[in-house]
Amino acid sequence: AQSVTQLGSHVSVSEGALVLLRCNYSSSVPPYLFWYVQYPNQGLQLLLKYTSAATLVKGINGFEAEFKKSETSFHLTKPSAHMSDAAEYFCAVRASRKTSYDKVIFGPGTSLSVIP
Amino acid sequence: KAGVTQTPRYLIKTRGQQVTLSCSPISGHRSVSWYQQTPGQGLQFLFEYFSETQRNKGNFPGRFSGRQFSNSRSEMNVSTLELGDSALYLCASSLGQGVHEQYFGPGTRLTVT
Numbered sequence: 002a003q004s005v006t007q008l009g010s011h012v013s014v015s016e017g018a019l020v021l022l023r024c025n026y027s028s029s030v031p032p033y034l035f036w037y038v039q040y041p042n043q044g045l046q047l048l049l050k051y052t053s054a055a056t057l058v059k060g061i062n063g064f065e066a067e068f069k070k071s072e073t074s075f076h077l078t079k080p081s082a083h084m085s086d087a088a089e090y091f092c093a094v095r096a097s098r099k100t101s102y103d104k105v106i107f108g109p110g111t112s113l114s115v116i117p
Numbered sequence: 118k119a120g121v122t123q124t125p126r127y128l129i130k131t132r133g134q135q136v137t138l139s140c141s142p143i144s145g146h147r148s149v150s151w152y153q154q155t156p157g158q159g160l161q162f163l164f165e166y167f168s169e170t171q172r173n174k175g176n177f178p179g180r181f182s183g184r185q186f187s188n189s190r191s192e193m194n195v196s197t198l199e200l201g202d203s204a205l206y207l208c209a210s211s212l213g214q215g216v217h218e219q220y221f222g223p224g225t226r227l228t229v230t
Binding site for chain 1: 217222
């Protein structure tokens with residue numbers, strides 16, 4: 002079975018500071034991992050995905066995430082926060098079995114605030 | 118390509134009524150998943166349909182049901198509405214195989230009074 006935890010339900014950073022949002026997963030098989038962002042009153046937008054091709058994954062809006070198998074982590078980072086990054090961020094996992102159709106499991110989300 | 122569309126965007130219903138929500142996936146996508154999002158419970162998986170068949174189901178009562186049509190459009194129905202059903206209902210489409218990244222619609226905001 003798969004599960005996702007996100008450390009910190011709320012994170013505040015100053016504009017221009019490093020953004021670090023934490024995600025740890027549990028999976029009995031190699032996982033596919035995703036980060037999504039949700040702006041107020043909108044659906045979720047895919048930021049980036051890990052599919053085993055490369056451990057460092059670059060996404061949209063300057064975000065990237067690094068897959069660390071030994072730590073079962075997939076933390077999201079951005080070197081310099083912008084006011085427009087204020088949103089809710091969700092980490093998600095899915096088993097990468099080719100012959101099954103496991104559902105995607107979402108973490109509880111982290112709300113990011115950017116202080117001017 | 119057009120994105121995922123959901124109708125209606127906003128809905129107000131009374132306890133005991135039923136409601137039907139609609140989702141049109143991205144062209145070529147064969148999988149549609151439904152989620153309920155509330156401040157207290159976060160994102161909860163309702164069900165997934167692939168090629169008109171329910172492929173996965175979450176832990177919701179039988180009042181919640183869905184279906185998928187041959188053109189991949191999907192509907193979900195909630196019967197005998199309760200106050201606790203007030204939520205944002207999100208639909209996500211994907212190819213349904215491979216990596217299975219999902220693309221979300223804007224959601225339907227359901228308020229039950």
